[in-house]
Amino acid sequence: MGKLQGxxxxxxxxxxxxxxxxxxxxxxxxxxxxxxxxxxxxxxxAVKSIGSGARGVQGDVANLVDLDRLFAIxxxxxxxxxxxxxxxGGGTLAPLGSITEEHFDTIFTANVRGTLFTVQKALPLMKDxxxxxxxxxxTGTTGTPAFSVYSASKAAVRNFARTWILDLAPRKIRVxxxxxGATSTPGLHGLAPDADVRQAMIGALVAAIPLGRIGxxxxxxxxxLFLASDDSSFVNGSELFVDGGSxxx
Numbered sequence: 092m093g094k095l096q097g098x099x100x101x102x103x104x105x106x107x108x109x110x111x112x113x114x115x116x117x118x119x120x121x122x123x124x125x126x127x128x129x130x131x132x133x134x135x136x137a138v139k140s141i142g143s144g145a146r147g148v149q150g151d152v153a154n155l156v157d158l159d160r161l162f163a164i165x166x167x168x169x170x171x172x173x174x175x176x177x178x179x180g181g182g183t184l185a186p187l188g189s190i191t192e193e194h195f196d197t198i199f200t201a202n203v204r205g206t207l208f209t210v211q212k213a214l215p216l217m218k219d220x221x222x223x224x225x226x227x228x229x230t231g232t233t234g235t236p237a238f239s240v241y242s243a244s245k246a247a248v249r250n251f252a253r254t255w256i257l258d259l260a261p262r263k264i265r266v267x268x269x270x271x272g273a274t275s276t277p278g279l280h281g282l283a284p285d286a287d288v289r290q291a292m293i294g295a296l297v298a299a300i301p302l303g304r305i306g307x308x309x310x311x312x313x314x315x316l317f318l319a320s321d322d323s324s325f326v327n328g329s330e331l332f333v334d335g336g337s338x339x340x
Contacts, residue, residue, distance in 0.1 A: 093119065093120035093121030094322065095122035096121030097121060097122075098121065098122045098123070098174055098319075099165070099170075099171060099174070100124045100172070100176065100319065101172055102124060102178055103178050103205075104127065104180065105124075105134075106129075106136075107133060107137065107276065108274070108276030109226070109271060109274060109276060109312060110128075114126050114137070114141060115141050116309070116312045116313065117174070118141050118144035120320075122144070122173075122174070123169060124144060124145050124146065125146050125147075125148055125164070125169070126145055126147050126148070127149070127179065130149075131149045134147045135147060148160070148164050151205075152177075152180075152201060152205030152209050153201050153204065158208055158212045162212050162215075166216055170216075171216055172213055172218065174222050174224070175209070175210065175222075176315060177206045177210055177226065179206075180201050181202070181241075182241030182244070183198075183241075183282070184237040184238060185237060185240065190239070194240060198241055202245065203244050203247045203248065206248055210251075219262045219263055219264065220262075220263045220264065221264050221265075222264070222265050222318060222319050222320075222323070223255070223264060223266045224269055224315055224318045225248050225251060225266065225267070225268045226268075226269055227245050227249050227269065227270040227271075227330060228270060229270060229272045229273075229334050229338040230242040230245055231246040231248070232338050248268065249330060251266075252266045252267060252329075253328055265327045266327065267318045267323070267327065267329050267330075267331060268329070268330045269315050269331055270330050270331060270332045271333050272300065272305075272306060272332070272334025272335055273293075273296040273297075273300065273335075273337065274306040276308055293305060296337075299337050301335060301336035301337070301339075302335035310333055314331050317331070318331060
């Protein structure tokens with residue numbers, strides 16, 4: 092029997108990268124998984140790649156109407172939620188001096204506002220004793236050139252967890268932050284405008300990681316499984332770094 096047998100999980104930003112790898116693993120462990128993504132075709136492909144046990148609901152966490160529609164579908168088809176993985180988000184590079192209002196608003200709307208309302212709108216369906224996982228980033232702890240807005244948004248996500256465990260204490264709902272380091276995802280590779288820049292960027296990242304490589308989405312997914320399952324029953328308000336040691340030195 093899987094570690095999540097019979098559980099209902101909602102994973103936002105699940106059409107690629109860590110979200111997709113986690114959805115696949117959760118289904119393998121027995122969960123019924125609702126997956127969201129902004130792009131319908133990519134979401135359809137992701138759901139198809141997993142097969143039975145996965146359900147795709149197109150939507151953008153920055154759009155509250157989309158979130159309402161997501162949780163209405165979950166309510167109708169599953170009734171309750173055991174695990175919420177608020178994973179959707181992203182960012183782009185912009186050094187101080189060239190940050191625009193649009194850059195700031197886009198990142199904070201997705202990463203901070205989107206995370207907040209994903210969790211808040213899920214609460215009526217969350218089972219007491221359930222698990223909420225937020226996606227953070229090593230950039231919320233360490234300095235990263237030209238990434239200050241994204242970094243600040245992820246620092247905000249980390250502090251959501253610190254407060255929400257107090258707000259949700261009467262319901263025994265745990266809230267933890269999964270903190271990936273550099274991971275081989277479309278989001279990371281998409282930061283570079285071309286192959287040469289991408290190679291140089293990956294090389295610089297690897298040089299700062301004690302394990303000498305970037306991570307794979309499946310490695311972050313296994314950490315998410317730990318936080319979702321009863322294996323982490325006394326883990327609450329924590330950060331679980333999956334970064335090869337890069338933020339620890």
